[in-house]
Amino acid sequence: MSNGHWPLFDVRLGTPDLLLRPLTEADLGRLSEILPDDLEQNPASTTYAGLDGPANRAAIVHQDYWRALGSWRPESWELGMAVFRGEELIGFQGLEGDDFARLRTVDSSSWLAVAARGQGLGQQMRAAVLALAFGPLEARFAITSAWSDNAASLGVSRALGYQDNGVTTHRRGDVGGEMVHLRLTRERWLASAWPDRVQVSGVERCLPFFGLE
Secondary structure, eight states: OOOSSOGGGGOEEEOSSOEEEEOOGGGHHHHHHTOOTTOOOOTTSOOOTTSOHHHHHHHHHHHHHHHHHHTOBTTEEEEEEEEEETTEEEEEEEEEEESHHHHOEEEEEEEEOGGGTTSSHHHHHHHHHHHHHHTTTOOSEEEEEEETTOHHHHHHHHHTTOEEEEEEEEEETTEEEEEEEEEEEHHHHHTSSGGGTOEEESOGGGGGGGTOO
16 A cells, blocks of 8 residues: 655665565564574664673664654765565565765675575665666765675675775774675666666655665
Protein backbone atom coordinates (compact mmCIF):
# COMPACT_ATOMS: atom_id res chain seq x y z
CA MET A 1 0.00 0.00 0.00
CA SER A 2 1.41 3.38 -1.01
CA ASN A 3 2.19 5.93 1.72
CA GLY A 4 1.05 9.36 0.57
CA HIS A 5 2.76 11.27 3.37
CA TRP A 6 6.15 9.52 3.56
CA PRO A 7 6.79 8.30 0.00
CA LEU A 8 10.22 6.96 0.91
CA PHE A 9 8.45 3.80 2.12
CA ASP A 10 7.49 3.13 -1.51
CA VAL A 11 11.06 2.91 -2.87
CA ARG A 12 11.95 -0.52 -4.27
CA LEU A 13 15.31 -1.78 -5.53
CA GLY A 14 15.55 -5.13 -7.31
CA THR A 15 18.64 -7.16 -8.26
CA PRO A 16 18.79 -10.62 -9.86
CA ASP A 17 18.37 -12.29 -6.45
CA LEU A 18 17.27 -9.61 -3.98
CA LEU A 19 14.61 -7.04 -3.19
CA LEU A 20 15.47 -4.02 -1.08
CA ARG A 21 12.84 -1.77 0.48
CA PRO A 22 12.99 0.79 3.29
CA LEU A 23 12.91 -0.65 6.78
CA THR A 24 9.65 -0.40 8.68
CA GLU A 25 9.01 -0.74 12.38
CA ALA A 26 7.54 -4.18 11.75
CA ASP A 27 10.94 -5.40 10.48
CA LEU A 28 12.91 -4.48 13.59
CA GLY A 29 12.20 -7.56 15.68
CA ARG A 30 13.28 -9.99 12.97
CA LEU A 31 16.23 -7.78 12.01
CA SER A 32 17.44 -7.91 15.62
CA GLU A 33 17.18 -11.71 15.64
CA ILE A 34 19.48 -12.14 12.62
CA LEU A 35 22.01 -9.49 13.71
CA PRO A 36 25.45 -11.15 13.45
CA ASP A 37 27.58 -11.31 16.57
CA ASP A 38 30.61 -9.87 14.77
CA LEU A 39 28.84 -6.67 13.67
CA GLU A 40 30.48 -3.63 15.26
CA GLN A 41 27.74 -1.22 16.31
CA ASN A 42 28.34 2.42 17.12
CA PRO A 43 30.25 2.47 20.45
CA ALA A 44 28.52 5.75 21.32
CA SER A 45 25.08 4.08 21.29
CA THR A 46 23.09 3.98 24.52
CA THR A 47 23.22 0.71 26.48
CA TYR A 48 21.10 -0.30 29.45
CA ALA A 49 22.54 -1.83 32.62
CA GLY A 50 19.56 -4.15 33.12
CA LEU A 51 19.89 -5.78 29.67
CA ASP A 52 22.27 -8.49 28.49
CA GLY A 53 24.41 -8.14 25.36
CA PRO A 54 21.89 -9.37 22.76
CA ALA A 55 19.10 -7.28 24.25
CA ASN A 56 21.26 -4.16 24.20
CA ARG A 57 22.25 -4.82 20.58
CA ALA A 58 18.59 -5.20 19.65
CA ALA A 59 17.76 -1.93 21.42
CA ILE A 60 20.42 -0.19 19.33
CA VAL A 61 18.84 -1.55 16.13
CA HIS A 62 15.50 -0.06 17.16
CA GLN A 63 16.86 3.31 18.28
CA ASP A 64 19.03 3.67 15.16
CA TYR A 65 15.91 3.18 13.03
CA TRP A 66 13.87 5.76 14.93
CA ARG A 67 16.77 8.22 15.03
CA ALA A 68 17.32 8.04 11.27
CA LEU A 69 13.66 8.71 10.51
CA GLY A 70 13.17 11.34 13.20
CA SER A 71 16.25 13.35 12.23
CA TRP A 72 15.83 13.10 8.43
CA ARG A 73 16.53 16.42 6.68
CA PRO A 74 17.33 17.16 3.03
CA GLU A 75 20.74 18.36 4.27
CA SER A 76 21.47 15.13 6.16
CA TRP A 77 19.69 11.82 5.61
CA GLU A 78 20.09 8.09 6.24
CA LEU A 79 18.04 5.58 4.26
CA GLY A 80 17.93 2.13 5.87
CA MET A 81 16.90 -0.72 3.56
CA ALA A 82 15.72 -4.21 4.49
CA VAL A 83 17.27 -6.85 2.23
CA PHE A 84 15.07 -9.78 1.19
CA ARG A 85 15.81 -12.98 -0.71
CA GLY A 86 12.35 -14.14 -1.62
CA GLU A 87 10.31 -13.70 1.56
CA GLU A 88 13.33 -14.04 3.85
CA LEU A 89 14.87 -10.99 5.54
CA ILE A 90 18.63 -11.54 5.31
CA GLY A 91 20.30 -8.22 6.06
CA PHE A 92 20.50 -4.45 6.09
CA GLN A 93 21.80 -1.95 3.56
CA GLY A 94 22.18 1.73 4.39
CA LEU A 95 22.75 4.77 2.18
CA GLU A 96 23.38 8.26 3.55
CA GLY A 97 24.25 11.73 2.37
CA ASP A 98 25.34 14.98 4.01
CA ASP A 99 24.80 18.24 2.12
CA PHE A 100 23.91 15.92 -0.74
CA ALA A 101 22.29 18.48 -3.05
CA ARG A 102 25.64 20.29 -3.29
CA LEU A 103 28.23 17.55 -2.75
CA ARG A 104 26.40 14.73 -4.59
CA THR A 105 28.30 12.17 -2.51
CA VAL A 106 26.83 9.15 -0.73
CA ASP A 107 28.21 6.77 1.87
CA SER A 108 27.00 3.25 2.60
CA SER A 109 26.93 0.61 5.32
CA SER A 110 25.63 -2.94 5.34
CA TRP A 111 25.55 -6.34 6.97
CA LEU A 112 24.29 -9.82 6.13
CA ALA A 113 23.00 -12.60 8.36
CA VAL A 114 25.67 -15.26 8.81
CA ALA A 115 23.72 -17.86 6.79
CA ALA A 116 23.55 -15.50 3.79
CA ARG A 117 27.27 -14.76 3.55
CA GLY A 118 29.67 -15.98 0.90
CA GLN A 119 27.08 -16.10 -1.89
CA GLY A 120 27.75 -12.81 -3.70
CA LEU A 121 24.74 -11.12 -2.11
CA GLY A 122 26.78 -8.34 -0.49
CA GLN A 123 27.76 -7.11 -3.94
CA GLN A 124 24.15 -7.16 -5.15
CA MET A 125 22.76 -5.21 -2.20
CA ARG A 126 25.46 -2.54 -2.48
CA ALA A 127 24.87 -2.32 -6.22
CA ALA A 128 21.17 -1.77 -5.52
CA VAL A 129 21.72 1.42 -3.50
CA LEU A 130 24.41 2.58 -5.91
CA ALA A 131 21.85 2.30 -8.72
CA LEU A 132 19.56 4.54 -6.68
CA ALA A 133 22.36 7.01 -5.94
CA PHE A 134 23.85 7.25 -9.43
CA GLY A 135 20.47 6.88 -11.13
CA PRO A 136 17.54 9.08 -10.03
CA LEU A 137 19.55 10.85 -7.30
CA GLU A 138 22.33 11.74 -9.79
CA ALA A 139 25.22 11.33 -7.35
CA ARG A 140 28.77 12.08 -8.51
CA PHE A 141 30.64 9.96 -5.99
CA ALA A 142 30.10 7.08 -3.58
CA ILE A 143 32.49 6.58 -0.67
CA THR A 144 32.87 3.78 1.83
CA SER A 145 35.25 2.68 4.57
CA ALA A 146 36.18 -0.58 6.25
CA TRP A 147 38.76 -1.86 8.71
CA SER A 148 41.85 -3.16 6.92
CA ASP A 149 41.09 -6.72 8.08
CA ASN A 150 37.51 -6.69 6.75
CA ALA A 151 38.35 -8.51 3.54
CA ALA A 152 34.70 -9.20 2.66
CA SER A 153 33.64 -5.54 2.70
CA LEU A 154 36.76 -4.35 0.88
CA GLY A 155 36.29 -7.10 -1.69
CA VAL A 156 32.71 -6.03 -2.41
CA SER A 157 33.78 -2.41 -2.86
CA ARG A 158 36.66 -3.18 -5.20
CA ALA A 159 34.56 -5.60 -7.25
CA LEU A 160 32.08 -2.77 -7.85
CA GLY A 161 34.81 -0.42 -9.07
CA TYR A 162 35.70 1.56 -5.95
CA GLN A 163 39.30 2.78 -5.85
CA ASP A 164 41.54 3.32 -2.83
CA ASN A 165 41.16 6.77 -1.31
CA GLY A 166 43.53 6.75 1.67
CA VAL A 167 44.03 5.06 5.04
CA THR A 168 43.49 6.56 8.49
CA THR A 169 44.16 5.28 12.00
CA HIS A 170 41.37 5.10 14.57
CA ARG A 171 40.88 3.71 18.03
CA ARG A 172 39.43 0.21 17.89
CA GLY A 173 38.57 -1.00 21.33
CA ASP A 174 41.75 -0.61 23.39
CA VAL A 175 44.09 -0.53 20.39
CA GLY A 176 44.51 1.33 17.12
CA GLY A 177 43.29 0.09 13.77
CA GLU A 178 43.61 1.12 10.15
CA MET A 179 40.51 2.26 8.30
CA VAL A 180 40.67 1.91 4.52
CA HIS A 181 38.72 4.50 2.52
CA LEU A 182 37.50 3.96 -1.04
CA ARG A 183 35.67 6.04 -3.64
CA LEU A 184 33.60 5.23 -6.72
CA THR A 185 32.96 7.82 -9.44
CA ARG A 186 29.80 8.16 -11.43
CA GLU A 187 31.74 7.49 -14.64
CA ARG A 188 33.13 4.16 -13.40
CA TRP A 189 29.68 3.08 -12.21
CA LEU A 190 27.98 3.93 -15.52
CA ALA A 191 30.69 2.05 -17.43
CA SER A 192 29.98 -1.14 -15.47
CA ALA A 193 27.31 -3.76 -16.18
CA TRP A 194 25.39 -3.02 -12.99
CA PRO A 195 23.13 -0.14 -14.08
CA ASP A 196 21.27 -2.57 -16.35
CA ARG A 197 20.99 -5.25 -13.64
CA VAL A 198 19.15 -3.20 -10.99
CA GLN A 199 15.54 -2.06 -11.13
CA VAL A 200 14.69 1.14 -9.25
CA SER A 201 11.14 2.36 -8.64
CA GLY A 202 9.14 4.68 -6.40
CA VAL A 203 11.72 7.47 -6.26
CA GLU A 204 10.18 10.41 -8.15
CA ARG A 205 7.95 11.63 -5.30
CA CYS A 206 10.86 11.30 -2.85
CA LEU A 207 13.23 13.74 -4.54
CA PRO A 208 12.35 16.73 -2.29
CA PHE A 209 13.30 14.61 0.74
CA PHE A 210 16.83 14.39 -0.71
CA GLY A 211 17.00 18.12 -1.37
CA LEU A 212 16.41 17.66 -5.11
CA GLU A 213 13.88 19.33 -7.39
